[in-house]
Amino acid sequence: MMKATNGGAPLLEVRNLRRFFPIRKGLLRRVVGQVRAVDDISFHINRGETLSLVGESGCGKTTTARCILRALKPTAGEVRFQTAAGAVVDTANLPKTALKPFRHQMQMIFQDPFSSLNPRMTVFDIIAEPLLASGMKDRDERRRRVENLLELVRLRPEFMGRFPHAFSGGQRQRIGIARALALNPSLIVADEPVSALDVSVQAQILNLMLDLQDELGLTYLFVAHDLSVVKHISDRVAVMYVGKIVEIAETKQLFNAPSHPYTEALLSAVPKPDPRLRSERIVLKGEVADPAQPPSGCYFHPRCAYAIDRCRTETPPLEEIRPGHVVACHRAREIELKGVEAQRAV
């Protein structure tokens, strides 16, 4: 189900974002090269929808998330964010001091619920800290707000005097979500929010995130490597490989009719929880390319079963092959790729 975009403009639009990290060597720490962690990517997120950013380690998905929150200064490009007042600001290029009025509108949920909460602060202090920082001076008011937030994430408000160690991983992740929601953000960036949790607890947190989105009209940028989790939560999915986006499509479209060979291989590699589906998987040769020395042409060509001469020399642009489905592959229109439904049918 695609959400209607009210007002037309997307909540977030990323244009030609780049983030390079210099490689320094020698006594003088001279720059001898660049790690192109995020290399010219563009996408948008509509208000109220979930866009997932998927890819393997080192593909640049976390760097992208951090650039959007301006925890990292992008090397180049724009991050156009629609503020609560309706104006559009480019958070990539604003000076840090000018960012402050907008920061609370974008919040983050972290991967590790064990290290992302200060063990010396009570749950109340953890969740109330952003409230205090935003000028809510009255303690009773903060207490009421924290109670509300705890109820929102289905935790008992009586627990607010306890310390994080008294809670399980799933409960801690709920506390982290309550803290992220404290200032009524419009955009939540969730970086692997369930990957440190046990399977039986993952489902609870995913359901909670879906509920909160419906209740509060939140917009999610969901960063993850687990494609099964992504399938459950996303409206649209963007696949990254070595700092570039190779494909973006609506979730169903991407999973059932992928158009980039890397997406096909990723989907095929996921172990399916059914022994009757032990099919022939696509096992990619070799390893993920080094973002400091990417291959020529299409970065995926050394591992791609469909590569032709052109792929070795020419970088494929991201092109729209059908409405809402963009792919960076020279052969996207001529090759027939398998999605997950085709694997199930085998």
Place this chain on the structure above:
Amino acid sequence: MNSAPILTVDNLKTYFFTDEGTVKAVDGASFAVQAGKTVGIVGESGCGKSVTALSILRIIQRPGRIIDGEILLRRVDGAGKSSEVDLARLDPEGGEIRAIRGGEIALVFQEPMTSFSPHYTIGNQIIETIQLHQDISKAEARNRSIELLRMVGIPRPERRIDEYPFELSGGLRQRVMIAMALSCNPRILIADEPTTALDVTTQAQILDLLREIQERTRMSVIIITHDMGVIAEMADDVIVMYLGRVVESGPVDEIFHQPKHPYTQALLRSIPSIFAEPRSKLPTIAGSIPHPHNRPSGCPFHPRCNERMAGLCDVYAPRLLPIGERQMASCFLYHEPEEAPQA
């Protein structure tokens, strides 16, 4: 063709005696490993799956100790006569277990980043393992190491052998780890979360490699994981553990298509699926895994179980008993309690 199993674990209990109390990490686990087959042990954190593996190899660290049970390793000599050795009775520091460890039973760890010494080349470390168990010269051991590295798919092994672990990617390191484990032709390979730290395309490569090696060598594999997908791909037989107990065991197809224990059923339902409708809710298991110091009485799963029977599941501990021909479950839905209440 149910010949005698190569390894039989019977009523294994491994407890940790800490200042805060006793943690029953493994509390009566029983299962068997057939020659040439793969057993998958699956469960969530704290279920005792890794401690079970460490117990088999007798590398449980203090304050942990095996307090009960048998771990029978069966050997067949040249004349076809079989004998058994109980690993649980061996001196964990003694010569006999040290010959078995890395020799007859090898281990592949989860973390390929930290399982090697950073100070020695990978060649050094494989050669050391080989020479520890086999009386061959260093040159021969080196040649054998290169062969092993080639077998696990390391490109240009004659050069790679002199590299240090940090020079290799996670996937290559896990391959080297497997090469080292295979160096003494083990009869049983224990793989503890062998692909958890790896990316999904690398995971596919490593799982393929393990299967291919097993086909060639006919060794038995015990694969320990929390990932039901990996179990479905790899295992012939499955052991499902929860809080130190085996709650269900059986052939892989039965476990996935006719699970008997409410925990297995709930776990399978709650896994996010790649076949799901986008934005669909998942059935959940209520609550969370209890802290090991607060073990529930009776059946350890009863506080989270939808089918618990008051006065029964919270009082008596169910035993693992057969259901049908090939499956076993410990649940009072299938068996009457037969013993006095257990604390």
